[in-house]
Amino acid sequence: MGSIENLLKALSSGSAKITYKTVNSGRIESVVGTMKGKPMHQHSTSDVIVVQNVETKQYQDIRVSTIKDWSIIS
Numbered sequence: 001m002g003s004i005e006n007l008l009k010a011l012s013s014g015s016a017k018i019t020y021k022t023v024n025s026g027r028i029e030s031v032v033g034t035m036k037g038k039p040m041h042q043h044s045t046s047d048v049i050v051v052q053n054v055e056t057k058q059y060q061d062i063r064v065s066t067i068k069d070w071s072i073i074s
Contacts, residue, residue, distance in 0.1 A: 002070070003044065004044045004049070004064055004067075005044035007049070007067075007070050008035075008042050008043075008044060008049065010070075010072050011033060011034055011035040011036070011049075011051060012035050012036060013036060014034060014036055014072065014073065015032055015033065015034045015036070015054055015072070015073040016032070016033060016034070016070050016071060016072050016073060017030055017031070017032050017070065017071050017073055018030065018031055018032075018033055018051065018062060018067060018069075018070045019067070019068045019069040019070065020062050020063075020066045020067045020068060021066045021068060022066070023063060023066060028068065031051065031053050031060065031062075032053070032054045032055065032073055033051025033052060033053055033054060033060075034051065034052055034054055035050070035051060035052060038052065046064065047063060047064055047065070048061045048062065048063055048064065049061070049062055049064060050062075
């Protein structure tokens, strides 16, 4: 897993699979998200990142502290 700064760069130029622990249920979940073409400015020091789910097109926020792993989707 790379840095959050690298994750944000990957999301702004394409898609990434993010595995995280949900805050409410504590379950491990994954989402393929992107921010490509979206005019959102996110910072690596933020507690939360926002991604658009590639499958549902819905936006969701993910707490940085709950991210277990991420990888670029080619």
